[in-house]
Amino acid sequence: MEKITNFFKTFLLFELVKGMALTGRYFFARKITVQFPEEKTPQGFRFRGLHAQRRYASGEERCIGCKLCEAVCPALAINIETEEREDGTRRTTRYDIDLMKCIFCGFCEESCPVDAIVETRILEYHGEKRGDLYYTKPMLLAVGDKYEEQIAKDRAADAKYR
Amino acid sequence: MMELLQAIEQMGQSLLGVAWVPVWTLVKIVAIVAPLMIGIAYLTLAERKVIGYMQVRIGPNRVGYYGLLQPLADGIKLMFKEIIIPTGSNRFLFVVAPVLALMPALAAWAVVPFADGMVLANVNAGLLYILAMTSLGVYGIIIAGWASNSKYAFLGAMRSAAQIVSYEIAMGFALVCVLMAAQSMNLGDIVHGQQGKAGLFGWYFIPLFPMFLVYLIAGVAETNRAPFDMAEGESEIVAGFHVEYSGMAFALFFLAEYANMILIAALTSIMFLGGWLPPFDVAPFNWLPGLFWMLAKMSFVLFLFLWFRATFPRYRYDQLMRLGWKVFIPLTLIWVVVVGAWMQTRFWLW
Amino acid sequence: MSFDTLVFYLLAALTVFAALRVITARNPVHAALFLVLAFFSTAGIWMLLEAEFLAITLVLVYVGAVMVLFLFVVMMLDINLVQLREGFWRWFPFGVVLAAIMVFEMVWVLGSRQTVETGAQVAKHAADYSNTKELGRLIYTEYVYPFELAAVVLLVAIVAAIALSLRHRRDSKSQDVAKQVAVRREDRVRIVSVPSGKKAGPGIED
Numbered sequence: 001m002e003k004i005t006n007f008f009k010t011f012l013l014f015e016l017v018k019g020m021a022l023t024g025r026y027f028f029a030r031k032i033t034v035q036f037p038e039e040k041t042p043q044g045f046r047f048r049g050l051h052a053q054r055r056y057a058s059g060e061e062r063c064i065g066c067k068l069c070e071a072v073c074p075a076l077a078i079n080i081e082t083e084e085r086e087d088g089t090r091r092t093t094r095y096d097i098d099l100m101k102c103i104f105c106g107f108c109e110e111s112c113p114v115d116a117i118v119e120t121r122i123l124e125y126h127g128e129k130r131g132d133l134y135y136t137k138p139m140l141l142a143v144g145d146k147y148e149e150q151i152a153k154d155r156a157a158d159a160k161y162r
Numbered sequence: 163m164m165e166l167l168q169a170i171e172q173m174g175q176s177l178l179g180v181a182w183v184p185v186w187t188l189v190k191i192v193a194i195v196a197p198l199m200i201g202i203a204y205l206t207l208a209e210r211k212v213i214g215y216m217q218v219r220i221g222p223n224r225v226g227y228y229g230l231l232q233p234l235a236d237g238i239k240l241m242f243k244e245i246i247i248p249t250g251s252n253r254f255l256f257v258v259a260p261v262l263a264l265m266p267a268l269a270a271w272a273v274v275p276f277a278d279g280m281v282l283a284n285v286n287a288g289l290l291y292i293l294a295m296t297s298l299g300v301y302g303i304i305i306a307g308w309a310s311n312s313k314y315a316f317l318g319a320m321r322s323a324a325q326i327v328s329y330e331i332a333m334g335f336a337l338v339c340v341l342m343a344a345q346s347m348n349l350g351d352i353v354h355g356q357q358g359k360a361g362l363f364g365w366y367f368i369p370l371f372p373m374f375l376v377y378l379i380a381g382v383a384e385t386n387r388a389p390f391d392m393a394e395g396e397s398e399i400v401a402g403f404h405v406e407y408s409g410m411a412f413a414l415f416f417l418a419e420y421a422n423m424i425l426i427a428a429l430t431s432i433m434f435l436g437g438w439l440p441p442f443d444v445a446p447f448n449w450l451p452g453l454f455w456m457l458a459k460m461s462f463v464l465f466l467f468l469w470f471r472a473t474f475p476r477y478r479y480d481q482l483m484r485l486g487w488k489v490f491i492p493l494t495l496i497w498v499v500v501v502g503a504w505m506q507t508r509f510w511l512w
Numbered sequence: 513m514s515f516d517t518l519v520f521y522l523l524a525a526l527t528v529f530a531a532l533r534v535i536t537a538r539n540p541v542h543a544a545l546f547l548v549l550a551f552f553s554t555a556g557i558w559m560l561l562e563a564e565f566l567a568i569t570l571v572l573v574y575v576g577a578v579m580v581l582f583l584f585v586v587m588m589l590d591i592n593l594v595q596l597r598e599g600f601w602r603w604f605p606f607g608v609v610l611a612a613i614m615v616f617e618m619v620w621v622l623g624s625r626q627t628v629e630t631g632a633q634v635a636k637h638a639a640d641y642s643n644t645k646e647l648g649r650l651i652y653t654e655y656v657y658p659f660e661l662a663a664v665v666l667l668v669a670i671v672a673a674i675a676l677s678l679r680h681r682r683d684s685k686s687q688d689v690a691k692q693v694a695v696r697r698e699d700r701v702r703i704v705s706v707p708s709g710k711k712a713g714p715g716i717e718d
Contacts, residue, residue: 255545285564286564286642286643286644287564287565287568287643287644290565290568290569290572290644291568293568293572293576294568294569294571294572294575294576297571297572297575297576297577298571298575298576300576300580301548301580304580304583304584304587305545308541308583308587316587320584320587320588323580323583323584324584326580327576327577327580327581330576330577347644481689484689
């Protein structure tokens with residue numbers, strides 16, 4: 001008996017009809033698409049987007065040129081050169097991140113002893129010509145200045161897990 | 163409507179004389195091809211929408227209201243793209259191949275009736291003509307694959323040629339059953355053969371149900387659509403026979419594929435689903451014109467095509483060949499004999 | 513000259529040109545494609561003779577199937593053109609003699625008075641005359657034995673071709689499709705209901 005039903009199931013393409021019933025059902029299901037520019041998916045405070053360099057409240061830049069981030073970067077996206085400033089501290093004269101190489105792993109942020117290099121929540125940045133996505137120190141500092149409030153809040157929210 | 167057409171014809175005859183016939187034929191051809199092209203354009207949109215909906219997405223909706231201008235945007239984009247001719251390719255054949263792909267797909271429409279008498283060429287051997295034309299479509303693919311001077315294109319062309327030639331046989335035998343049932347090869351007469359009091363139950367998909375399935379599946383295979391899109395197989399051979407094509411040359415292959423889909427849909431509705439006949443020959447149904455029923459049936463079959471694509475994974479090549487040669491061809495051969503015997507008995511009601 | 517005659521000469525010229533190119537084309541793929549063109553124009557000539565069934569069958573069978581397989585093979589071959597052309601002049605006189613005999617035979621048959629008077633006249637038929645039906649009737653009544661004989665010969669050829677090339681290799685692996693198809697989901701999948709455990713231990717919060 002079972003053999004007979006199996007025979008008919010095979011030749012009446014029963015399983016194909018079953019599959020089509022499944023897709024047919026989903027045809028009428030509620031769609032889950034998020035219409036991006038108008039709607040956005042929620043972001044966590046650990047979101048790793050565009051990089052920024054932070055400053056202390058005094059206005060002094062945080063980065064001390066230890067090059068830990070350059071060493072840890074798996075994509076070799078960071079380039080740092082340092083020099084001694086007049087006040088005797090070591091500072092970077094050059095701090096470049098090639099965002100075309102960057103894989104947004106967040107290791108630079110993890111390795112930084114002074115929380116200077118951070119990744120922000122910004123994801124909708126773009127470049128219009130070659131080289132636009134090669135971020136230099138002033139550009140990174142500018143991003144940091146602009147979004148300092150959000151960055152500080154995210155760091156504070158993450159602090160208890162560190 | 164008919165009087166208007168007759169009036170136009172008389173006026174044209176008196177105005178142009180002998181030259182009227184080619185002119186009028188040209189007008190008819192444009193009247194078939196122009197809506198067909200628009201149909202193709204919107205079939206691509208429908209495909210993206212339907213597959214999107216089945217994948218719980220919403221498909222294109224940014225260009226125009228509900229994405230209605232999307233095909234137009236795609237067309238303009240393709241038109242302005244550069245056609246790159248690869249080095250080492252055969253220039254002439256490379257350019258001719260897309261034309262050879264599209265030509266038979268359009269030529270076959272000459273004998274397709276859209277409603278009673280609404281046909282460009284009412285020839286007796288219509289079914290044979292259609293078979294001959296659809297069998298020519300493979301040339302575009304095989305020449306494109308060879309002329310591209312590329313491994314992937316060549317592999318795609320080889321697969322596709324073998325696939326189309328094998329499924330053509332099953333398709334042909336399925337059609338033999340139809341013409342046995344209708345006792346005619348004229349597509350109009352085949353539809354007339356399905357006419358009767360029974361309406362829906364007089365259509366050939368009931369006595370020839372296995373042939374209906376075989377024809378539908380072989381039709382999907384003939385047009386290289388998923389799950390039989392071995393020729394394209396984007397996950398294994400990049401894009402198959404049209405890897406090297408860009409711009410309008412690529413667009414012609416695209417047009418040919420979709421024109422073939424619509425053709426198969428039209429033929430399925432004519433031969434198995436009663437063409438322009440309404441499902442029941444009673445009041446609310448036969449108010450609508452035959453053209454409406456024809457288009458409705460075509461849309462249904464096209465929706466099935468898209469539904470298949472959204473549901474089934476691609477066949478493996480040896481399984482595809484097995485299905486064609488070891489399942490379909492024996493099945494159709496047996497059914498030809500069965501139908502022949504059945505027609506000699508009193509139980510043949512169609 | 514009527515329109516029919518004009519079309520005939522056009523198609524005939526195309527056929528001869530294509531046939532010539534088949535043997536002179538350097539590239540075998542081009543030669544095969546010219547053969548397709550020759551078939552096409554021949555089909556056109558048959559169409560002029562109101563033999564639409566034969567014309568369409570020629571396109572369907574020869575152009576649509578045979579030539580595709582031909583191309584299939586020709587495209588995959590690695591043909592050395594120089595080697596291919598080596599024997600041309602040696603065999604040329606033989607070919608010429610053969611061609612001359614064929615031309616002589618054709619002229620003899622087609623030029624005879626009987627053919628000119630009766631055979632060359634193509635009967636005009638009514639519009640509802642079906643070439644296909646007539647052909648079918650003749651094949652299955654008057655010529656049924658020769659027809660069946662030809663079919664059997666073809667069948668034997670197919671069987672012979674398969675028998676000659678079929679070799680069972682012991683080390684080849686293949687799947688038994690009937691077995692695969694016979695398998696149901698119920699044979700392979702077992703759904704077990706395992707009671708879910710207590711909440712995960714301390715230290716993990718959600």
